Amino acid sequence: MAGLTLRSLTMAESRTGEQIAQPEFEAFYLRTARMLHGYLCRLSRDSAAADEILQEAYIRMINAPQMEEEARKAYLYRTATNLLRDHWRKLKVQRKFWETEDFSEGVHQNLGLSLDVSSLFEKLSAADRAVLWLAHVEQLSHREVAAILELKEKSIKVMLFRARERARKLFAEAGLGVSHDE
Numbered sequence: 001m002a003g004l005t006l007r008s009l010t011m012a013e014s015r016t017g018e019q020i021a022q023p024e025f026e027a028f029y030l031r032t033a034r035m036l037h038g039y040l041c042r043l044s045r046d047s048a049a050a051d052e053i054l055q056e057a058y059i060r061m062i063n064a065p066q067m068e069e070e071a072r073k074a075y076l077y078r079t080a081t082n083l084l085r086d087h088w089r090k091l092k093v094q095r096k097f098w099e100t101e102d103f104s105e106g107v108h109q110n111l112g113l114s115l116d117v118s119s120l121f122e123k124l125s126a127a128d129r130a131v132l133w134l135a136h137v138e139q140l141s142h143r144e145v146a147a148i149l150e151l152k153e154k155s156i157k158v159m160l161f162r163a164r165e166r167a168r169k170l171f172a173e174a175g176l177g178v179s180h181d182e
Helices: 006-010 022-044 047-063 069-098 115-122 126-137 142-149 153-173
Strands: none
Touching (some): 142 153
16 A cells, blocks of 8 residues: 555645545555555455555545444445546546557465465456455445445345355365265
8 A cells, every 4th residue: 555644644734725634544455555555455356456446435435424333334344446447448448548458467466365275266347346345344234235235125135145145156066166965
């Protein structure tokens, strides 16, 4: 998370003239930055992009109106997810411009997953990775995931079910499936 310091972020001026209190921001940042960075690395497969998006998401959160902790976290993840989507759109335009298929190289971040599980996780779509990460790693409720991804709660339940099924299939194909015959 190079280039991002608590001091530089807390010095950002709010559009409304109200700033989040520095101690409050620092505590929130320390509680959320590592997990958000892991989420962005897993989705983007690019640690440099994850660093940039993380920094921009916190700057936007500082400039947002004051809100409760749960709403602030949802706002932060939603903002980061939208920034990542914008990043992907820019990459798509660049790929078309340069007429190449391999514009960026994948980056493996060791976030506690074995290489086998990590490589399987990367085979899932970005939407599947996002919903699985938020539900199982971040341990957010369906309602919280829906708020972050700007979808309906019932849609998240269906997406999560389908993502689990696709992941289960990938694990089974790799010989990592769980045997129910024990």
